[in-house]
Amino acid sequence: MTARTGSVTLVGGGPGDPDLLTVAAVRALAAADVVLFDRLAPAAALAAMAPNARLIDVGKTPGHHPIPQHEIEQLLVSHALAGSRVVRLKGGDPFVFGRGGEEVEACRQAGVPVRIVPGVSSAIAVPAAAGIPVTHRSISRMFTVVSGHAPLSSSELAHLAGLGGTIVILMGILNLPSIATGLVGAGMDPQTPAAIVEQGWTPRQRTTFADLAGIGAQAALAGVVSPAVVVIGEVVRLARGGDDDAAAILAEAAASAASATGSAG
Ligand SMILES: C[S@@+](CC[C@H](N)C(=O)[O-])C[C@H]1O[C@@H](n2cnc3c(N)ncnc32)[C@H](O)[C@@H]1O
Structure with a gap:
């Protein structure tokens, strides 16, 4: 055998x-x-x-x-x-x-x-949990997913700033101030909308908004911690009551699971 x-x-x-x-x-x-x-x-x-x-x-x-x-x-x-x-x-x-x-x-x-x-992947699903689509017809036709674990080089910042689409940063909370400052320094509009979504798709989900110039300071003020996804781009303006929506979806799923367990028992 x-x-x-x-x-x-x-x-x-x-x-x-x-x-x-x-x-x-x-x-x-x-x-x-x-x-x-x-x-x-x-x-x-x-x-x-x-x-x-x-x-x-x-x-x-x-x-x-x-x-x-x-x-x-x-x-x-x-x-x-x-x-x-x-x-x-x-x-x-x-x-x-x-x-x-x-x-x-x-x-x-x-x-x-x-x-x-x-x-x-959290790169798409966590922005979605806050109601933010990473692409949207006539607003953003590309998105770039970046690791913020290590600081970005000046050529990476220049490329990102020149793309014009949505930027999604994972593992980026510690380096967010330098990344945001670097993107503005590389020519991005300081008023570009930005959002940070912490603990997406959990009951502790929270979204913090600011413009690109202010997102580092706002994150510090709000005490933002990992895990979190940062989204930078015009699509952030489309966020609509996202945290509430995600909480409602979770509550609905929990209720239907409970009723299924109840009817099975
Ligand atoms: C090591 S990376 C792994 C990414 C993973 N493989 C993916 O596709 O989502 C971990 C990072 O993903 C992001 N992340 C994963 N789950 C998350 C969640 N529920 N809420 C917010 N960010 C999350 C955070 O940026 C975190 O620092």
């Missing part, structure tokens, strides 16, 4: 609300023997969604990495080689600033079968 071959499935967990998992994600979790999950993945619902799995928290917080990336990759490979169906549950989409490519590479090098289940 040959031992069962294990596998790794990289699953995009969306921006935090389990209702934003894909059907493929839910199926992969239900079949998992081991789940390695991140800080921004929808961790609260995991025990119910992956009832047969050993759950391993490898979550990172900004500046504090409890399990180094190479150890996460070793864990994925060793559990799969031992025959487990491993799910690597990541926030948003695994290939958007998620180090998914490195994890795929580690699995391939070890001869472990690996597949990807894409997820709803």
